[in-house]
Amino acid sequence: MNYFVIEGYKDAAEAFSQECGLSPSIDVDSIQDRMNIRNAIQNGNVEEAIERVNDLNPEILDTNPKLYFHLQQQRLIEYIREGKITEALEFAQDELAPRGEENPEFLEELERTMALLAFDDTSVSPVGDLLHPSQRQRTASELNAAILTSQSQEKDPKLPSLLKMLVWAQDELDEKVLFPRMKNLVTAELSDTNDSTTNNTAINNSFMST
Amino acid sequence: MNFTKHNQAVLDLDSSDPAVRVKALRFIKNNIIGNKTKKDLYIGLNVIPKLVTFFIETEGVDPEVQIQAAIVLGSFAYGGEENVTEIVKHEAVKPLLECISLKNDPRLIEAAARALKAIYKCPTANKNDIFQGYHLQDLITLLDPDALKPKTDREKIASVHTAELAATIIARCCDTNEQQIQIAQAGAFPKLVNLLTCGFSKAQEAALDALAYLCRENSDFGKEIVKTKSETNEDPVKIMLNLIRDKSPTMRLISAKCLTHLCRAKAIDEYLNDITLAVLPTLVKLLDEKGPVREEAPHVLAYLIRDNEELQKAACDSEAVSKLAEFVTHISDQNSSYYDPLGDGDKLKENALMALAAISSLTDEGRKLVVDAKIIPHIVAAMSHRSYGVRAAACQCTRSLSRSVHILRTNLVDAGIATPLFKLLSDESTDVQTMACATLCNIVLEFSPMRKQIMEQGGIEKLVKLVHSPDNTLRLNAIWALKNLVYHAESEVKYRVMEVLTYQTMEKLIEDPELDVQEKALNLLRNLACPKPEDIEEVFKGLTESRLMNIIESKLCCSWSDEIIKQILFVINNIATGNEYHKKTIMSRTNILTHIKNYMSHQNPDIRVAAVWCLINLTWMEDKHSSSQLRVRELRQFGFEDIVKNMANDENLDVREKVKMALVQFSQV
Numbered sequence: 001m002n003y004f005v006i007e008g009y010k011d012a013a014e015a016f017s018q019e020c021g022l023s024p025s026i027d028v029d030s031i032q033d034r035m036n037i038r039n040a041i042q043n044g045n046v047e048e049a050i051e052r053v054n055d056l057n058p059e060i061l062d063t064n065p066k067l068y069f070h071l072q073q074q075r076l077i078e079y080i081r082e083g084k085i086t087e088a089l090e091f092a093q094d095e096l097a098p099r100g101e102e103n104p105e106f107l108e109e110l111e112r113t114m115a116l117l118a119f120d121d122t123s124v125s126p127v128g129d130l131l132h133p134s135q136r137q138r139t140a141s142e143l144n145a146a147i148l149t150s151q152s153q154e155k156d157p158k159l160p161s162l163l164k165m166l167v168w169a170q171d172e173l174d175e176k177v178l179f180p181r182m183k184n185l186v187t188a189e190l191s192d193t194n195d196s197t198t199n200n201t202a203i204n205n206s207f208m209s210t
Numbered sequence: 211m212n213f214t215k216h217n218q219a220v221l222d223l224d225s226s227d228p229a230v231r232v233k234a235l236r237f238i239k240n241n242i243i244g245n246k247t248k249k250d251l252y253i254g255l256n257v258i259p260k261l262v263t264f265f266i267e268t269e270g271v272d273p274e275v276q277i278q279a280a281i282v283l284g285s286f287a288y289g290g291e292e293n294v295t296e297i298v299k300h301e302a303v304k305p306l307l308e309c310i311s312l313k314n315d316p317r318l319i320e321a322a323a324r325a326l327k328a329i330y331k332c333p334t335a336n337k338n339d340i341f342q343g344y345h346l347q348d349l350i351t352l353l354d355p356d357a358l359k360p361k362t363d364r365e366k367i368a369s370v371h372t373a374e375l376a377a378t379i380i381a382r383c384c385d386t387n388e389q390q391i392q393i394a395q396a397g398a399f400p401k402l403v404n405l406l407t408c409g410f411s412k413a414q415e416a417a418l419d420a421l422a423y424l425c426r427e428n429s430d431f432g433k434e435i436v437k438t439k440s441e442t443n444e445d446p447v448k449i450m451l452n453l454i455r456d457k458s459p460t461m462r463l464i465s466a467k468c469l470t471h472l473c474r475a476k477a478i479d480e481y482l483n484d485i486t487l488a489v490l491p492t493l494v495k496l497l498d499e500k501g502p503v504r505e506e507a508p509h510v511l512a513y514l515i516r517d518n519e520e521l522q523k524a525a526c527d528s529e530a531v532s533k534l535a536e537f538v539t540h541i542s543d544q545n546s547s548y549y550d551p552l553g554d555g556d557k558l559k560e561n562a563l564m565a566l567a568a569i570s571s572l573t574d575e576g577r578k579l580v581v582d583a584k585i586i587p588h589i590v591a592a593m594s595h596r597s598y599g600v601r602a603a604a605c606q607c608t609r610s611l612s613r614s615v616h617i618l619r620t621n622l623v624d625a626g627i628a629t630p631l632f633k634l635l636s637d638e639s640t641d642v643q644t645m646a647c648a649t650l651c652n653i654v655l656e657f658s659p660m661r662k663q664i665m666e667q668g669g670i671e672k673l674v675k676l677v678h679s680p681d682n683t684l685r686l687n688a689i690w691a692l693k694n695l696v697y698h699a700e701s702e703v704k705y706r707v708m709e710v711l712t713y714q715t716m717e718k719l720i721e722d723p724e725l726d727v728q729e730k731a732l733n734l735l736r737n738l739a740c741p742k743p744e745d746i747e748e749v750f751k752g753l754t755e756s757r758l759m760n761i762i763e764s765k766l767c768c769s770w771s772d773e774i775i776k777q778i779l780f781v782i783n784n785i786a787t788g789n790e791y792h793k794k795t796i797m798s799r800t801n802i803l804t805h806i807k808n809y810m811s812h813q814n815p816d817i818r819v820a821a822v823w824c825l826i827n828l829t830w831m832e833d834k835h836s837s838s839q840l841r842v843r844e845l846r847q848f849g850f851e852d853i854v855k856n857m858a859n860d861e862n863l864d865v866r867e868k869v870k871m872a873l874v875q876f877s878q879v
Contacts, residue, residue, distance in 0.1 A: 029362065029363060029364045030363065030364055030367060033364075047240075050240060050243075051236075051240050054239060054240055054243050054281075057371075058239065058243055058281045058284065058285060058321075058324070059284075059288075059324060061243045061244035062243050062244055062284075062285055062288040062328075063288065064244070065244065068243075068244030068245070095245070098245075098246070098247045102246070149412075150412070151367055151371075151410075151412075152370075152410035152411040152412040152413065
């Protein structure tokens, strides 16, 4: 539930809360707001996302220069993707160059983005990753996290770190004991063990020794 | 092409159709948010006065127009100090304050509060308006999220956010004691303590920040906050001690700051253990964070341990010095900007130096740690840093270190601190000059190898120039350094100093409106008139006898400051150690003798000691000279012997010892 709410999966959150009889910790309306913004970016409509986030809380982009730069960079990427080269150049000059002057770190990223224009076939370009959907997702997640922070909510869902912890704990245990290892994280299927009693004892022992 | 687009938007603001206006406002808003260039562009197009009119002509103005206009004003204010100055110049603050009244649309209240927060973030913004009329009361009301009667969850988030904004504005408007009082009287404490339990971290942080500034250097308010329980009957200090263990570093920092302010205000003395075992280690740990948290943590740490030897020792036992030294050594001095994502490197360096200065201010242990961290060369380099805050902090650090005679004579000399420090006396910033002067006070002492160097570089001329400064503290520190320079100095040095300073100027300083300056000027006179009769003679010549005696008489009779009385008694003392003529001069002034007699029963033991010293020196007999016997008889006749006899059982050991000495003198005649 925490994962659905934080990552902005409203329908999933609603369905999940109905099935489990859980009530979501916050109103689903606010998930909707964030979901609209996320979708806008994932559809390449960065301008709409900026307008929406400014409606939600105008402070976010005014106090978060890095995020603002990444959104503008995303806009530039979208221009290039659509082949609007003149617009791209104009936009880079008017909007992004001043940000680069303000911060050298941004300049580097800007140069990388501009390198997209140098290749006809972006699939062979060393900066082709910028056109990949994962770039949109990265920008969308950064924005989502900033909105959550501004609303005093957790910005990182608990599920990924819980899963990481599970994998780590299983690896650690592997070196010491036999135990019913979770083979498949999606189905939570446990590995078959010939003698489950021994394994349980082993786990108990290992817990006692810690 | 771009420019016509923006020009058109500005023109559309004059439209009579609210829809056109709103559209133009939204267009401007989405252009300027996050974009400094566009903010400047629109301010250049003179948008601010137009926005202000939307709030003044309240008749028939679409509420949406006002909401968007308030957001645009707020975004301008985020662009920095010049923008805020523009907003204030066009008198936008009062209309925005009108907007935060509960009778308005909650969205307008939120937008206006946000704009005000951004405006008051600027330290130069005038805060008076908020204390006029009912604005402060409006603001306090907003601290309660339920005041806006939110129905949906979305509205609830907005009302908590408005409460957060109100708390932030309050935190930024308690610069003076007067402001603290007004805010407290308007009922801020219970509402802020309640906000601590609201469960929304941003609002909790803002409430902590406001509480911290309300009790800053204010013991009464500190105690009042500690006593204020939340509606859930929770103890605010307990809440804060929980919050310093929060997941979020910002929350940990602000709770540590609030507890620090309460501690400094002497409001939580019974929590000393928590301060040493929880607050201090939290602050040291926060030095490992990033950005603004890492930047402010050393500042809070410095404030917590200032003047407190125990806490300075505790800081020595932590890893504070090595972490802070790291900042001083490794923060690059490349041009940082407002947009630097790592925070302001200059500010971090300044705060780290201030924290190191605090750790090494009272204990040799701390000083040794700082020296061992091998940062003295970096401190020297920091003295010519581009940021005046860093330069001043480097001085402060040097000052703490120079309190160890050993370090002063070895490490500081080796590092060549004298020349860069001397340069700072001519710094463009008065703060830096003041701090450099204070540091110089230790460097020019008689046992300092750098004293000669400072004089050769024109130190006396420079300090004398500063003695004429209109800035009280700078004037004080300059005369302070001069009086240290002549302390135990050879007659030559004294002569050089007075040649440049002139006796006339010294007399003027003795009559300075600032009592502290008077005291140091008298201390200078005292240091000049010793130890040889020739030194005293020089003062008699320089001031003329009659003027010197006039100074003594007037200060003896009309001073309310113990320190000044002490200094003037020591001036008399030093003259009384002189030759026959000098002693006679004092003896011939019955007025002075009467005052000395009276001060022997002063409530301050230091003054009693100084007065008895005068008597000892006047009755001192080196060669059984008949004139000294005569003096003893005269003083006996004056009633001094009876008085000191009565003082034999004084409660103060030092006084009793001096009394014994005086009685021995009398017994010889």
